[in-house]
Amino acid sequence: MHFWCLRMKQTLDNATQQDSPDFLSYCSGGGGDGGRGGGGGAGAGAGAGEDRWTCRYRATHGSPSTQPNFVILLMDDVGFGDITSFWNPQNLTASTPFVDYMAANGISTFIRASTLIPNLASARTGLTNVPFPTTQGGLPINETTFGETFSKAGYKTGVIGKWHLGQQGDFHPNSRGFDFYFGLPYSPGMGCADDVGFSVDDRVPCPKDWSEMPRCSAVSWYACQGEEGLNFPALPLLNGREIVEQPLNMTYLSLRYTHAAEIFITEREISTPFLLYVGLQHMLAPFYHMPAFTGMSARGDPYGDALLEMDWVIKTIVNVIAENGEAERTLIWVARGGGSSSKATVWEGGHRVPALAYWPGTIEGGRVSDEIVSMMDIFPTMASLAGVDMPGNRIHDGIDITNIVLNKPFSLQRRALFHPLNGYEKDDDNRKMGAVRVDQFKAVYVTGGLPECGGKVGPAVSHNPPLIFNVKEDPMESSPINPASSEYRFILMKVNQALVELELSLAEDNTSFVDYSLNPFVMPCCNPPNVVCRCH
Known part of the structure; x- marks a missing residue:
């Protein structure tokens, strides 16, 4: 059965089970004296102040963990003027109402990022990302990701979306401490799709057979692509290590990411805390959005519509957490990676990126911080909040900013x-x-x-x-x-x-080095050696 068809069947089966009279009676209240069926017995019933969904989930998955959950939602190439909460309160064309809501009910700031990746490992690798699908290397093996750190501490760990630290062998997220992976492993501009999206560049769909492959005089494969205006390989969608679709349907990728997030969050024992990193496709060119968002943004153009869809994705994932009864146990980071001028500018427009932390019941809402904080601070702050030790084999560039996030007294020393x-x-x-x-x-x-x-x-x-x-x-x-x-x-x-x-x-320090050498044989392809790479 197809992955998503199976998911829908499980959803319907669960709904049937949870709406049975016996289940509804158990979760209808009664405190400690109310068992199943409303009378004494072995069941505990819904506790005082416990909402029905939390009771349902506890009944089927056990008691919640005392450690917090963590979610990192990384927007890609969003300008700080795109979000009303950040430097743009008068922007009537902004299309991020839910992100604005999170900022108003959490702590917002500008964080400083010198790379695209929010410290999936130490910033001292010299690695910003793996530049091509044919790059042999990835995040050096001696680097420790927060996935490895939190997995060893008993967390369920997952990555959805853009990984960009290597997709082969030991560089795949499943080999780097993450139990769950679903997504396009690199940027959507690094391959072709049948739906070309919206971009200032002239893009063409993937070739459907050998007759549409480029014929040119260039010796280099990449130079040949440039001559013909093509972009290979076909973008792959990975479920774990398996290519489940190539080229993937970019128009509906956001919907599939929200489904994957729901699976990761809900299909686990609630006694197991989780850490989820979501690398959103928005707003990296080319722009895509589902037809339902066409013309729905205040801007009314493809960029604004895609921005509105991004806001919907964030809202959907946050709502899944809330519906699971875990809102008050989950710290959510929303930040932007990337930057202008090929991710290499030193100006503030490429480094001064919007970010917020949202944790209902724990973070005092409506605060804005002007402290100098960095993407690199997310890892040590999560470790501190979870009571998890940082890896001991490195000098860590990030610092624990728990007191800033929780509005407690703090003293930042001089920072470079x-x-x-x-x-x-x-x-x-x-x-x-x-x-x-x-x-x-x-x-x-x-x-x-x-x-x-x-x-x-x-x-x-x-x-x-x-x-x-x-x-x-x-x-x-x-x-x-x-x-x-x-x-x-x-x-x-x-x-x-x-x-x-x-x-x-x-x-x-225990510094490491990156292998950027290229090898076309490591290119993700569902049906090698056919260069067209098509499977659904």
Whole structure:
């Protein structure tokens, strides 16, 4: 039976069981004296103040865990102006009403991210993501993911959507501490689909047979694709390690992700806490959305409609948790990864990303924090809240921000965040730092050299001494501090000290290196050696 047909059958079977008179009597109240059928007996009945759904779930799955659940919802390439709650309160075309609701009932902030991945492992790998479907490597094996850390602590762990840290062998999420995986393992722009979506680029559907394969003079396979305007391989949908559809239907991918989240959350013993990471396809080009969202956003264009669908996905997953009676046991992070200019800009537009933490009954709502926090802080904060030890084989760049999240007294020491232009690996003689953030100041060493919105690439300009901005007072980075001022000299001294400390820590740390070499034989394909790769 097909995966989703089986899921629907299970849903109907469960509904039949749970709505039986015996079950309804058990969950109709009565406190500790009310057993099944309403009379004494062995059953405990619905406890005082316990909603019917919680009672239903407890009756079939056991008592809840005392450890919190965690959900990380990572938006892709969403601009901070796209969400009304962040820097855009007057934007009448914003299309994220539920994310706005979460921000109003949680704590919202801008977090600083130097990579696309929210610390699935230490930020010191030199790895932002695996760039191509044919990349042989992935997240180095000696790196410890939060999946491995929490799985060892008894959590059920899962990834839905974009993984982007390798899809072969030991690099697959099922080999990196995650019990559950369902999704497209990399970006939708790294392959073809039959539905081309909306993009500024001219895209064509996947070839249906050999007659539609490109014929060109280029020696390189990728160069040949470029000549013909094609993009291979066909995008795969993975359920665990199995390719269940290729090319996948991008138009309805969000619906399938919400179904997968429901399966992961509900089909487990409630006594087992869970950690779920969801890498959303939104808003990475090309844009897709289900027909039901066409023209429904205030913007009324494909971007706004896709943004509205993203908001619906987040709402649906949050509602599944609430309907499971686990809202007050679940900390939900919503953040944005990615950035403009091929994910390599050092400007705030690529690093100052919207984020919020939502935890009904625990996080005081309506708060906005201007503390300097980072994607890297999510891992140690979750570990602290769960009472789980961080891996001991590394120097960790993230810090525990529990007190910020829970609005308790805290004292952040001076903090430095680094934005390298490459992996900044300790044995790389060509490594170059793009920017360094110390407190509210940012030193910028390189500008330009990256594609603009129209595709034009200007020259890279090095700045020595660096441009320094007070990004708290000047977030647009329009007015650098005068290099002749005493303030500039004092800040530069602090920046140089931070760089020295970084070098010393790299020399002492258990750093690792990434294999970016390409091999077409590792390309996901459901029916090799046929390059068309079609199966449903």
